[in-house]
Amino acid sequence: MAMTSRPPSPSGAPLVGHTVGYARDQFGFVRRSALDCGDVFLADLLGFGEVCYLTHPAGFERVLSTDREAFGRSDVFTVAFGEGLLAVEDSRWATQRSRLEDFFSPGRIRSYAAEMVALTERRTDRWTDGETLSLLGEATALTLEIICSTLFGRRLDPDGGRALRRAAADLNAWFTPTSLVLPRSVPTPSRRRFERARTTLRAQLRDLIDERAAGQRGNDLLSALVAASDAEGGDDGEGGHPSAETDGTDALSETAIVDQLVTLLFAGHETTALALTYAFYELGSDRRVRHRFHGELDEVLGGECPTPGDVSALSVTERIVTEALRLYPPAHTIPRVATRDVRIDGYRVPAGTRTHLAVHSVHRDERFYDDPLAFRPARWREAGPESKGYAYVPFGAGPRTCIGRRFALLEAILVLATIGQDYRLVPQEPLELDPRMSTQPAGDVPITLRERRPS
Template sequence: MTACGAAQAGTAPAGAVRFGRAPGAWPLLGHLPHLYARPLAFLGGLAAHGDLVEVRIGGRRAYILCRPDLARQMLADERTFDRVGPVFERIRAAMGNGLATCVHADHVRQRPMLQPAFRQERVRAYAPLMCQEIAGALEGWTDGQVVDVVDEMFSLTTAVAVRTLFSRGLDAESAAALGESLDVFLRGSYTRALFPYVEKLPLPANRRYARALRHWESEVSRIVAERRRAGTHDGTHDGTHDGTHDGTHDGDDLLSALLAARDEQGGALTEQELHDQVAVLVLAGAETTSAVLTWSLHLLAADPEVRAALDAEVDEVLAGRVASFEDLPRLEHTARVVRETLRLLPPAWVLPRTAVRDTELGGRRIPAGSMVVYSPYVVHRRADLHADPDRFLPDRWRRGADGGTGMPRSSFLAFGSGPTRCVGEGFGLTEATLALASVAGRWDLVPVAGRVRTAPRSVLAPRALPMRLLKRPSP
């Protein structure tokens, strides 16, 4: 496949910012029914109405940013566009005040403390733990078996998130229960963000949601407490002892890095801060990477040419074994598949902020208290930025002799931008590339159902993706 004749698009759309209003608002509800019933179709049509488009969330106005320069302007000004307001209050009540959910004042302290835990050398240390969980998941598959790839990838990435956080991992029963709690939370959080009054109703879904949160909170508290006790019993501080379990060091895990983190004044994370960071890291690490892997396998099944190129690469590099960190430089096509999936179907598809003071974007006045939302899903599909924007073309990411690609870097926002850019970007890309290469090296996954429907949840993922496992012959 060629580099898809990648257009030499500019780094931002040309011309003045276009303003518009989304059509189809319902009385009282505004555009909520569209955002719940068919969110991708609704968002995908917004750019036709402008670069900055006003929508109605119930009785409130909100502004959707459909240009990358506007999104980057918003994300660069964390003081003006902050994580405040009812939506984030509910998110923090459920997930805690972690790096991905906290307000600007807390983010300024937390970011430098957590950044060292995600440096390249740390990610390299986490990779063997990732590989062990990937190998374990693949060993449980059988030829001809039909699996729901959504469930399989979520189980895998939850296991990886827990293992890299805690090194020793969890027993199978605890890991399954934790994954179920996360799934219930994610399905419920999107509904609550759109329809906050729903949580007050005596519905079975609300009781499940409450039970899931209680279980999640108690499990995180138990795991952290066990690590602290283990550190004390070993005669070491904060669990960073020299013992090993299954060939790995506790000091190589994320929890050790969090326990060792210090702010500029030498202060450590408080017990509540530690609990919140663990909660957010497991949630973000499990769900976003799971979605990337699920969508990648879905897209590959529909494109034999791209899949053939992937097969050729993993056969040459891996020869049937599980991928390792040292293989990453040679898994170039696999990495391109991951990035193209992130472009087409970004897990973090809508990210809201609230203007805390009167301001302007692109010449438009934004009153204090307004919700402002940027959507990578919208920006990544602009035809003036990407050739054939709705097609799955991993080779658009192929590097030329100058080291560049046909992709305008400023328009790729899957990991955000500015001071709140995802701290786990390198971790997520490493895990997704290792897992996808390992799966593709051993298995063909064939769809057994028709249309794939997207679940209305806080992370963009399919409702279900049943596929048949076919063992690939040894290379």
């Protein structure tokens, strides 16, 4: 094989390439293509052009660590998040990351624990035995309340905040497979929904910024960003608000704050909401795992609220979270763009090529996991996820690993433990997946609540 050869490509259709198969079943298309072509292949998708898919941990390591300077962030995220942490590069990323790091330090995250548990109990106090609820809806509402309270210093009313929750959820509308592969000029229903959501979300966050700027500051992340804006100055000429962060300086504008808040709001609540949804679904479907889970809660907590000091003893609960993130990684694909010509597995990938890391595919690959389609938390009993290297990347990997990883893991463990002490959640429908920007379930995942008491 010549070192300059193009990666192989599965058979496609004239004009539309692989668009139809991808839009119909994204995960199935990637899995079948990898089986046919190997761990590096090209997909021809309308709206994207040629996309180079990688389906092996070695490729992930190249892109995320070894040769990370050769792969830039995809413009896919810029549409939703502007110039937030997910979308920027180089020194701008380093500056933004340094502003946020203190709020995601181990000590600061532990300080959020009591509020995470309190908001969980506030929500479950509204539940009744035998009631049927949307598991996805409850998990999403709860994690949004947690992120707003801990990072933004704003407690949402459990009956309020619906517009904010709807707008956050509808950001996913841009990322349906059908919308992604169509030219951006095509006004699909999902894109119109996305535009409405983006407008609503950004307007509400601007109001929150203005309220915080005019009122009392706290010790939360939003207050720190507003204070940084005050200190660093800048004015866009519109009502005295600072200008966008586009001049290469460290000036933090209102637009930059909004971009950051949108990024943190979405990434900070959706990852955990999905992990909780899939963990509780699997617990409701597997009696043996559920029995071990409830047994651990009864032994370790005995009906008391969980604290960060309990987490090390909640090993079964932690393994359930780890396994949910393996089988259902919220970020099913990590998109990058080659910034220069590179060679991967001997294939030439030209500069400008969209390069997608197929996380969902690797997490379910039998080369790296025994019985990969089964939900088996016990697989992590002897060795944790770090033992899998780049074959386990629910939060990315390398220098740009998700800043909120520890936050999400602690939140998921505490919420699982708090709810699991009082309730068993019984799924009412089979689970199907609907990949968008994240690994969404196809429906609301209805569950019926069954009260339980520690034995």
